[in-house]
Ligand SMILES: Nc1nc2c(c(=O)[nH]1)N[C@H]1C(S)=C(S)[C@@H](COP(=O)(O)OP(=O)(O)OC[C@H]3O[C@@H](n4cnc5c(N)ncnc54)[C@H](O)[C@@H]3O)O[C@H]1N2
């Protein structure tokens with residue numbers, strides 16, 4: 001299957017967004033808004049002083065009486081020719097026409113004069129009520145991922161809880177007898193690189209990774225792991241090819257799965273696959289993403305199949321493509337798309353060394369994966385960039 005078709009197939013497979021749930025702000029981090037975030041108040045909610053100084057009414061000089069600090073409700077209105085000392089963030093009293101900054105005013109007894117570089121204008125250094133939004137206004141659309149800035153905006157606009165989608169539950173099965181969970185690799189043994197790499201990336205992409213499990217190269221163990229999993233998405237690594245102990249295809253058949261993608265015209269990662277798993281409730285709501293074992297190939301499978309599926313299930317709106325020019329020629333595969341770790345320079349993106357399917361050295365320095373179409377891209381051509389873990 002062509003690479004773009006595989007990505008689209010994964011996205012479509014996930015177009016059954018999970019149900020909405022209401023969560024306290026802190027717990028909503030990493031989820032996706034299930035509905036637009038609307039302002040529960042005007043922002044600012046009151047005319048606010050943007051500077052420390054004096055709230056003044058009409059033209060100066062002004063007679064100063066009293067002080068207003070942030071957090072105090074302004075009560076007495078100002079009449080022309082009067083002022084009140086005011087702090088940044090304090091509510092402006094009725095009748096105030098501007099704020100004179102502390103460094104622009106001189107007082108002589110109780111009389112305040114403007115000694116600023118330019119005459120004070122009406123509304124100067126005032127943040128008027130509703131400048132940022134009006135109560136009821138939609139601040140963010142549904143489908144927005146909840147990051148720290150969204151939490152801040154939600155709090156600022158009056159929310160204690162957010163309505164988000166339940167996160168897709170993911171179980172990661174790491175296949176391979178040769179894999180070590182700790183220590184220095186030795187003869188015939190390699191460290192599991194994907195157990196550490198994938199869960200934080202999948203979590204950042206909206207998933208709730210509930211389990212990371214090493215599964216030995218044993219057909220029965222793999223089949224039973226697939227049969228008994230209740231996860232929305234099972235992600236496996238390794239076992240996708242046709243080696244003597246690559247049991248994934250056979251285990252999927254035995255588990256009653258239906259292949260949606262079985263091999264993609266992409267380098268690295270072409271043996272990646274996507275299958276629909278049987279579901280007791282609604283068909284089409286459980287999936288398996290089979291990532292190839294070579295680490296960079298697994299990363300290619302993640303961006304091609306796992307992330308589009310997880311984003312769709314979380315109801316996340318797909319970001320548009322983010323193209324950048326190639327600074328140099330990016331050689332292509334004759335028939336397949338290539339994903340190449342790149343860094344940005346002033347002239348465009350440059351490929352990084354150590355980009356072999358079994359390597360992570362290029363990826364760990366990369367700022368993006370460039371999508372190089374079959375046949376390659378010439379210097380100056382725009383190439384699509386995908387986010388790296
Ligand atoms: N005869 C053929 N052999 C292979 C083909 C092919 O077309 N014909 N395709 C190659 C390609 S391309 C890939 S990619 C791999 C995919 O293999 P599997 O998904 O079955 O993965 P394994 O055989 O289990 O492992 C491959 C490789 O990756 C290492 N590995 C596995 N898991 C991890 C991990 N968690 N961390 C680090 N490294 C891991 C494993 O030790 C192997 O070296 O098949 C090719 N073969």
Ligand code: MOO
Nearest residue numbers: 268269270297357
């Ligand atoms: O597609 Mo494999 O991923 O080249 O190693």
